[in-house]
Amino acid sequence: MSKYSEIAEILKGEILGGLYSSTGRLPTEYELVERFGVSRQTVRQSIALLKNYGVVYQVQGSGTYITPPDRIASTRAHSAFRNICLFSTYIGEYIFPSIIRGIDSILNGRGYKLSISATGNSVEVERRMLTTILQKGECDGLIVEGTKTGFPNPNISLYQELERRGVPIVFLHCAYPELSNAVVVGMDDREGGRIAARRLINSGCRKIFGLFKADDRQGLLRYAGFAEEVIESGLGLENSDVRWYTTEDIIDYGMKLSRDEVESFSQKNFDGVVCYNDMVAAAAVRDFTRYGAKIPKLVSFDGSLLSKTSPVSFESLGHRKEELGILAAKKMMNMLDGRKEHSEFLPWII
Secondary structure (H helix, E strand, C coil): CCHHHHHHHHHHHHHHCCCCCCCCECCCHHHHHHHHCCCHHHHHHHHHHHHHHCCEEEECCCEEEECCHHHHHHHHCCCCCCEEEEEECCCCCCCHHHHHHHHHHHHHHCCCEEEEEECCCCHHHHHHHHHHHHHHCCCCEEEECCCCCCCCCCCHHHHHHHHHCCCCEEEECCCCCCCCCCEEEEECHHHHHHHHHHHHHHCCCCCEEEEEECCCHHHHHHHHHHHHHHHHCCCCCCHHHEEEECHHHHHHHCCCCCHHHHHHHHHCCCCEEEECCHHHHHHHHHHHHHCCCCCCEEEEEECCCHHHHCCCCCEEEECCHHHHHHHHHHHHHHHHCCCCCCCEEECCEC
16 A cells, blocks of 8 residues: 555544544644655645545635535545445355346446455455455445344444445345344345245145254344244244254255255155245255155245246245346445445245
8 A cells, every 4th residue: 555545544533533523624734744754745646635535625725625524424425436335255156246237337327436355254355355345445235245244243343434434335135133224125034034934834834944044134034934833833843843054054065965865854754945046946956856855845946047047946025136136336426426225134035
């Protein structure tokens, strides 16, 4: 990072932290030269960058003044960068191309470019990406699919620092519980879990199993709805009626059921399964077939082609992928224009 960028970041943090609110103005060029031990030209480059950030404005012959807090967000909408950053866990998954298309359709109309990065669901990679944004300061807003949202996240302070600097953030699917005021755009996962279980119950299933992902809140919420529906229907739910897995289980071993698990499933007379998503459901069909077991009725999530092209098709609740992307981008534009936004969760397509 250049020296003037480094100084601009320091001053921006101080401005957004309220250090100069009592005077309403930045120290003079001379004072900044003395403080940082740099040339006047470097100080002027730093101030120019702060103007691009929208946190200061200059009055000819008077000095550099702090932009009022209620104007910072709207000023950011006219920043020189015109750049929205998008963090995804895995860009190539079947959901995300449509989400990206939806986001881009709105951003293009407003003259913004979309910079896409993938965390690989790694909190370490997420930390590096957040740190880069904070250091470079060239991101007007962040749309992010959180990493391991089912677990405590060590990067919360970085998200809080972005918020403190006035960078709007929209979360896709779900947010970290520690960020209680986060704006989220997602599907109604809890209700989805209820719907999936109800579809099996209404089709005659009386012993229902669940396959859920443990390291993101989508999996936890889908499980919560599933459990509520099964229990309220009087079918009962035991620990052995649910199999949990994590992202690492898939990366390291592939999503699969062992012969013992399939045989135990058959012995306990399970006749229905709610699966976290279509990839899990397709893997279950594969493994039941591999071990010669009867395939139970399956209900899954996302409505992808996997539900139709699997050797045994299964029902899948439809995900509003492109619509979700459009909604996220619209909320981001509203936040950049200084308007307050709220979380919104879309119903599943049955």
